[in-house]
Amino acid sequence: MDIDASVQTAIASSSLRSLPPEVIEDLTTGGRRLRIDARTTIHREGDDAPHLLLMVTGLVRAQVSATDGRMLTVRYCRAGSLLGAATLYAPVARPFSIQAVSDAELLSFQPAVVRAWADADPRVARALLVETSERVLSFVAAFSGHAFGNVRQRVARHLLDLAMDEQRPSELVSPISQQELADAVGSVREVVVRVLRDLREAGVVKTGRSGIVIADAERLSAIASPSWNESS
Numbered sequence: 001m002d003i004d005a006s007v008q009t010a011i012a013s014s015s016l017r018s019l020p021p022e023v024i025e026d027l028t029t030g031g032r033r034l035r036i037d038a039r040t041t042i043h044r045e046g047d048d049a050p051h052l053l054l055m056v057t058g059l060v061r062a063q064v065s066a067t068d069g070r071m072l073t074v075r076y077c078r079a080g081s082l083l084g085a086a087t088l089y090a091p092v093a094r095p096f097s098i099q100a101v102s103d104a105e106l107l108s109f110q111p112a113v114v115r116a117w118a119d120a121d122p123r124v125a126r127a128l129l130v131e132t133s134e135r136v137l138s139f140v141a142a143f144s145g146h147a148f149g150n151v152r153q154r155v156a157r158h159l160l161d162l163a164m165d166e167q168r169p170s171e172l173v174s175p176i177s178q179q180e181l182a183d184a185v186g187s188v189r190e191v192v193v194r195v196l197r198d199l200r201e202a203g204v205v206k207t208g209r210s211g212i213v214i215a216d217a218e219r220l221s222a223i224a225s226p227s228w229n230e231s232s
Contacts, residue, residue: 003028006079007107010056013080015131019123027117027124030110035103036060042098042106043084048091050111051084058104059162061184064096072186074142075135076101076161085131088115101162102175146186154185155195156224159205163214175211199223 003011003025011017011024019027036042036058043051045065055077062075062083074096077083083098088111118125146154158181163172176184182192196212199205204220206213214220 006056006105007054010054010079010107014054014082015085015127015134016054016082019127023117023121023124027109027114028107029113032108034106034108036100036106038100038102038104040100042100043094045095045097046093048093050087050091052088052109052111052114053083054107054109055079055081055083056105056107059101060098060104060106061101062096062098063184066186070186070188071183072146073158073184074139074146082131085128086135087111088118088128151185151187151191152195152198153224154187155181155192155199156220158184159212159214160217160220160224162211163217172214172217173208173211174214177211181212 016024016027033056034042034053042053042060057079060077060083061073062077063071063073065071077098083106087094114124114128118128145157149157158176159174162174162176174181178192178196179189181196182189185192196205196207199220200207202219204214204216204223206215
């Protein structure tokens with residue numbers, strides 16, 4: 001398939017960036033460009049088909065669900081993110097779903113092609129190993145933050161994480177509704193509304209038509225905790 005500038009940019013930010021152009025060209029043999037509308041579920045919890053996706057544009061999230069219906073976002077994925085590397089070698093039902101937050105474009109690799117190259121070329125195998133290792137560590141960090149952080153800290157983390165993808169000259173905006181934010185942090189809307197009200201009264205955030213505006217990123221980062229690092 002043709003690798004245009006947007007795909008090249010995404011690859012350059014991904015775990016595949018160290019691979020030679022000719023290897024990348026072969027890896028994308030049979031690949032497809034997917035255009036996904038916002039709020040569309042790409043892979044559902046329980047799916048067991050192997051896949052490898054490269055984010056080209058937009059924003060998607062990986063989320064897990066509880067038996068009571070609550071959702072918890074464990075990863076936000078932007079241009080350059082790879083999704084599904086572990087599924088190439090773990091044919092089990094996925095405990096998470098993947099949903100587009102905004103309109104997104106992805107490159108879908110052929111799993112059999114990628115596995116064949118990994119078997120034949122140590123450079124490809126290493127790239128996938130690096131990706132899988134980073135994901136394991138980031139998921140552990142995400143679950144630790146949710147397990148040990150309070151709702152206020154979790155809200156602050158998600159607002160900052162989302163706003164990193166929506167930078168504007170004069171303000172940072174998290175394009176998310178109160179209900180979506182509650183789902184993302186594994187809480188209920190009423191609790192998140194109270195947290196946002198407190199943050200708004202403290203001058204840390206504002207609400208706008210396009211989402212939640214971060215008025216004081218430094219203070220919000222301090223609330224999120226100084227030990228938190230971006231895990232997406």
